[in-house]
Amino acid sequence: MTQVTQHLPHRFPFLFVDRILKREPGVRVLAEKLVTLSEPYFSGHFEERPVVPGVLMLEMLAQAGGFLEADSLQGKAIFLAGVQDARFKAPAFPGDRLELEVRPGGGFGGLSKLQGEVRCEGRVLCTATLIVAQVKP
Amino acid sequence: MDDLKLRVKQMLIDRLKLEGMTPDQIEDKAPLFGEGLGLDSIDALELVLAVEQTFGVKIEDEASGLQAFKDVDSLTAFIAEHKPV
Numbered sequence: 256m257t258q259v260t261q262h263l264p265h266r267f268p269f270l271f272v273d274r275i276l277k278r279e280p281g282v283r284v285l286a287e288k289l290v291t292l293s294e295p296y297f298s299g300h301f302e303e304r305p306v307v308p309g310v311l312m313l314e315m316l317a318q319a320g321g322f323l324e325a326d327s328l329q330g331k332a333i334f335l336a337g338v339q340d341a342r343f344k345a346p347a348f349p350g351d352r353l354e355l356e357v358r359p360g361g362g363f364g365g366l367s368k369l370q371g372e373v374r375c376e377g378r379v380l381c382t383a384t385l386i387v388a389q390v391k392p
Numbered sequence: 393m394d395d396l397k398l399r400v401k402q403m404l405i406d407r408l409k410l411e412g413m414t415p416d417q418i419e420d421k422a423p424l425f426g427e428g429l430g431l432d433s434i435d436a437l438e439l440v441l442a443v444e445q446t447f448g449v450k451i452e453d454e455a456s457g458l459q460a461f462k463d464v465d466s467l468t469a470f471i472a473e474h475k476p477v
Contacts, residue, residue: 337434363440364433364454386434 262327263318268295271315272355278322284357286319292349307347312381313338316371319355320385323369336366337386345380347373353380365389397468399446404464407442408435420465428463436461443467449474 257275260266277285290307297305317335321328347353353375360368366388373381401415404424408431422428425436439461440451449471451457460470 361437361441361444363437363451363457366433366437368437368441386437388433 257322262329263321264329265318269314270318271311272318272322275322276354280323280325281359282323284319284322284355286315286322286355286357288315288353288355290347290349290351290353294349297349305349307351309341309343309381312343312347312353312373313341313371313383313385315353315355315373316357316369316381316383317385317387320357320369320371320387323357323359332390334388334390335385336388339384339386341381341383343381345375345378347375347380351375360384394468396472397464400464400468400471403442403446404429404439407438418464421463423463424461424467443471447471448476 257278259270259272259275263270263272265271271288272286273289274287275284276287277283292305296308296311300306300308321333353373355371355373357369357371360370362368366386369385369387371381371383371385372379397420398415401418404410404418405413405415408429410429418429424439425431431439436457440457443449443451443460451460451470456470460467
């Protein structure tokens with residue numbers, strides 16, 4: 256089983272992947288994020304009605320996309336370079352078990368496209384195309 | 393303008409969202425990157441994918457990309473040369 260923190264450099268409170276369910280490097284990643292009320296951003300987003308910010312769903316997909324790479328991302332410089340066609344179809348709330356699915360969409364010159372989808376209990380919450388850059392050290 | 397070149401220009405406009413531009417406004421010898429159309433590296437990725445999807449031509453590495461993406465004329469020539477029959 257893939258150890259999330261051995262692969263990603265992200266840490267609390269900005270680690271948004273809890274578990275890798277399926278991993279086929281270069282083909283597909285299925286990851287899981289359990290949303291809990293103790294996430295720090297819920298105190299302000301929003302006080303009376305906690306909702307996961309849409310941009311964080313994009314971050315979840317970007318982090319899950321890191322597992323498409325066979326090698327660990329520790330020590331590598333990877334940046335989010337672009338977001339295309341992001342759709343937020345339904346909100347995510349505390350208690351939700353989010354399924355993050357990411358597939359590669361081609362690459363060139365150090366940039367890669369990722370096709371991502373966030374689902375909860377079979378319902379699609381967010382779809383987006385992300386562009387990530389890997390900068391050679 | 394020959395048919396392939398026109399399709400190449402139309403692809404540039406559609407995929408790179410060069411809104412308001414028409415094929416005859418894109419000069420055959422204008423550099424695609426930097427000056428000229430002023431495309432960036434994300435456009436380059438978009439263009440590689442568009443050329444593959446539209447014409448079935450793969451641009452495998454940065455060296456071929458550099459050659460193909462010089463201007464519209466070079467891109468058209470690259471596609472004509474590598475197009476599956």
